[in-house]
Amino acid sequence: MRHRRIMNTVNEAKPEAFMDKRNWHRRICRAFVIIGFLCAAGLTVLSAGAYAEDSIPVECYLKVDGDYELAGNVDVFDESKAALTCNSVYADCKGQCIGCYLDENDDEYCFDRAGRKFER
Structure with a gap:
């Protein structure tokens, strides 16, 4: 009889312990999801602010018959990479585009590849 009583106590305790462990795992998973979402939202806001303030608008030109024709526009963060970015973005460039931008004095400077x- 005593043996049966101990078994019942052990069997009754298992579902509660299992549920507590299961709830703990759910809480941890929810916390990670919330933290991940907040990090992603924060990075989006920070990168959007950096993009708006630090990017440099560049016009891409392709040399055709001794003259330059506009191929398109890109934004760069380093003006020395203007031509590389133009050539990467526009297939028509075929590695021959230059990237030009206006400085603070409205002088136009260009970079070759x-x-x-x-x-x-």
Whole structure:
């Protein structure tokens, strides 16, 4: 009789312990999901602010018959990478585009694909 009583006590305790462990796992998973969502939202806001303030608008030009034709526009964070970005974005460039931007004095400077700067 005593043996049966101990068994019942052990069997009755198992479902509660199982549920507590299961609830603990659910809480941990929810916490990770919430933290992940907040991190993603924070990075989105921070990167959008950096993009708006630090990006440099660049016009991409392709040399055709000794003259330059506009191929398109891109935004870069480093003006020396303007031509590389243009050539990566626009297939028509085929590695021959230059990237030009206006500085604070409205002078137009361009970069070739080797990263050399020249005034246009």
